[in-house]
Amino acid sequence: MELRPLNESNTNDKYKTYELFIGPNHPGISGNFSYVLDMEGHKIANVTADPGLLHRGFEKLMERRLWTQNLALIPRICVPEPDVNEVAYCMGVEHLAGIEVPKRAQYIRVIVLEMARIAAYLFSFSGVGGATGLYTAPNWAIGDRDYILDLFEWLTGGRVYHIYQYPGGVKMDIPDGWLDKLSELLDYLESRLPEYDNLIFKNPILQKRTKGVGYLSAEDAIENGITGPNLRASGVKWDIRKAQPYLVYDELDFDIPETGDGDAFSRFVQRRLEMEESIKILRQCIKQIPDGPYREKIPNPFQFRVPAGTYYSKVESSKGEFGYFIVSNGDIKPYRVYVRGPSYSAGLYYALEAMKNMRIEDVPVWIHSMDICPPDFDR
């Protein structure tokens, strides 16, 4: 057999590039989703996104179910942070039906949302560690997240999918002693933050792996519909909680942290800083939460009709703008619900551009820095 000289094979297109499947079961990818990479050695020449492995047809299923039945379904659209689905959907339904939510319920919703945000950020810490081979970080982060899940379980009866929101408020009131436990947990999490800083963010190896990777300019971010911490890490000060305050966010005092470098490292740091703000918000909620009803009465599930109309309700999630475009024709079931997942534009469109000419080892870092969560686009 004749061996071809190495330099000759390099010039032949057929052998120069090869296809590499990353996912659907790959530790570097979050969730069942895959990219098909056309590789030239270490470098990526072309990227194709291959979604569909998670497709459950939520939007169609929701058209077949009653308005309140859907509440058992939609948390499953985003696994790390399911509450944004429930809250955004309920807010949309309440707007269309003209239901006024009691103040206490709004505070409880903020508490639930911020706890979920912290849990999701801890999840993303584990992603940082996983993507860079720093396996202590996932162990710590998932362990600490479990304390939050314990509190969720106590409050809602469920650990991951809470099914706790209801049009008009929340299903149950806060149990006795729960807020004290929450404040203890916040103390603990705060004490852990410097440790995470030491382990992850000051780590020279991690900084070398993430600094300068996946640079995203402010213009590109806006053009490509990228929202949330990723947008803020590129220097655009846009947070729905501040700009178009929903629930009681206008009564709470918090900042939008600024990093503004636009690379993977600054996106990680952005999340870490926002976690601190979330703790701040939670502390204020514990202090300010008023007494009163936690739920407004609505007709029973079989007779709950939402007046005809359309509305786009949105929530600032840990990944960006999570929106529900709800169309009602006045019936007991939604006419159409469209779910705007924050990872859609980055994961399915911008990734194809951003990952070009990237080295293979940077792909997981990029994916985790953009916090791409396939269930929210492959719904």
Place this chain on the structure above:
Amino acid sequence: MLESVEKKVEELKRMNLEAKALGDWQFEVLVPRERTAEILAYMKATGYKTFIHLACVDWIDDQEFELVYNLENYDEKAQALVKVRIPRNKPEMESMMSIWGLCQVYEREIHEFFGINFIGNPNLKPFFLDEWLDIPPLRKDFDTLAFSQELFEFKEDESHGIKAPKRIEYK
């Protein structure tokens, strides 16, 4: 209602378009198909730079599809739902890729789920679904129950051998 939203609604009304506010920071504008590109480009030039989503609603009673372009303006803190109606029997629409490259994936998704053909979009290959041969699944005339009954082996004996009381079917 935000002042910027009020202003924009007035402005769009002056352009002979139907526009109305839906909430404090949100408004909708109904655009005829042939003016879509013009209006979207105009919106982008006037600050509505972020493309949030493109959704489709199947109004089967009107025999129309409604495309909803959702745009966001970070400076004025406003959100616009630009709605375009196209006939259901001739589901065709111009691609808006030249305005937002992002439209490419959204159009591909809608092509798959509603069967709308976007003229000018080079890549309308199947996206989420595997070997789909039926009618586009998010259309209102697609029956999910019949589909799953055909696809999956159903338990013949749903009631475990005993006839259950007849219930009112909420359709």
Place this chain on the structure above:
Amino acid sequence: MDTKKNALAPLSALKYLFKKPHTVRYPKEDLDVFEKEGVSPRYRGFHTNDHSKCIGCGNCASVCPASAITMVEADDVKPANKFAKTYRPVIDYGRCCFCGQCVDVCPTGSLQMSREYIHSFHPDVSIPPEEEPEKVKEDFIWRPDQTYANNPGYVRTPDDLLGKTIEFERTDPREEPADKRKFSFAKFVHTYSKEEAKKEATRCLGCGACVEACPNQLHIPEYIRSIAEEDPEDSLKWIYKRNPLPLVCGEVCTHQCEEACVVGIQGEPLAIRWLKAYSASNVENYLEVVEEKMEKPNGKKLAAIGAGPASLSFGYYTKLLGYDVTIYEAEDKPGGAMMWGIPKYRLPKEDLMKDINTILSLGIKLKTNTKIGKDMPFDKLLKDYDAVFIGTGNSKPMTLRIPGEELPGVMQGLTFMHLVNEEKAPDLKGKRLIVIGGGNVAMDVARSSIRLGAEVTVIYRRRIADMPADPEEIKEAREEGVEFVEAGVPLKIYGEKSVEALEYAIASLVPDPNGGRPRPVVDENSPHKKVKVDYVVAAIGQHPNLDFLPEDIQEKIGFDGRRVPVDDFGRTSVEGLFFGGDLSNKRQDIISAIGAGLRAAKGVDMYLASRK
């Protein structure tokens, strides 16, 4: 935040090398988490179902988003009440998503969730693979009972969740206060406004328990749903499918449906009757809305005797089938008991005529002032018509059988009501009147007399709680100032030219060993009372009057003086002769009579089709 590079910083994690390993355990063993070992006190685990409370309504099955619940008939449980079914939920835990919505909509609160669960499931390895699916089915599809009741998780507690998902509070229509309404024969219960009707209609769970309780099985959930959708016209369409007298039933029905309503178990039942009145009174012209298709005339002739609810219903449904119907009525106006028995404050005559005129406008012939047997022989009817329907109801009043009954001033309940409705009642201002009896007729007499200015006492031989009249009627009568005497047995009426006094005994009530109503017993120890009185009205029931029938026919149909035995379609052993209404019904009310008319219409159609 300081993000300066520091190679030593990550090494700070090394200090954990010397700490005790930290393990996240699940379920929680330390009581520090929720002060209770195991899972959360609100955990949504396996279901528990209290079979003594469950009524088998199936709301849990309808609300389940995953279709995990199937209602299965159980032979080992007793129905929880008169209207309850013995269906019980069987849950497929392969589908259940533990959302708890079934618990929220359970109207009895019998279905709850426990803190029991399994994390994973391994069938026994010794089971042959072909039997494994059956084994899995056994473990995953089962009927919840009280097994896990000692470990409750997500449950509805009275102060927390009860009434949050189901609205238990009834929206009552506006009503005139007692001191105002007792001087007027005007209707005192107003019909719902649009908002009130919608609010009340949205309380309905749509389970259909009411349908089975209704003597005529109206499409109740459907017409309530239409009201909730603000469409009274569609609602009327549903009502007309089985009831051509919507406004009458909306105002004076005995509403068995409301007794069966599942919302009434823990709260107040839906005001189904008022909702029907709402949709009927909000439609001007019924026929335009109902758009019932009429068959082509088939040339066959039918006769109905007595223009009461049974005959009117019979006439309406046979006319739709294409028959030529003639109704014979002895009085000068149609309506029967609805016209002459029910007082105007409950059923205004114009409302009654709206319903009747709609039926007659289909082209049904009405011959008033024609008494069969007197103005026209019965045999002629049998000869001239293809079939004859008899719905003459109960017109022969029962007598008191006490001395003094023949005195002027002693009246029968129905006769009295007839006079009141004709506005020919005697002047009762300041007079004392005693009503004997405890049925709805007695209440009508008492309340009408109050409106005519009399002082009214009702004497009943058992307790007030045992009265067959509607509890509402009794309550309203008391509000209007009617006095009640319990366990009173009239003995003698005194008087020379007219009634002057009534003597009655207070009986002792002997409880019924079978749980029925107690039996009044009068002996020599019973205290006697004598009261001054101007009028005595006996409303103790009526019997059918079939004297116009030839005796051989009376014998042939098996008439025993009280009831005519008929089958499901009003048929008797005499061919072409059909009975309905109070003559043959167990329950003697309007809705049962309408049902009998409807069934007889089907019966006639079958009979004439088979004779062809």
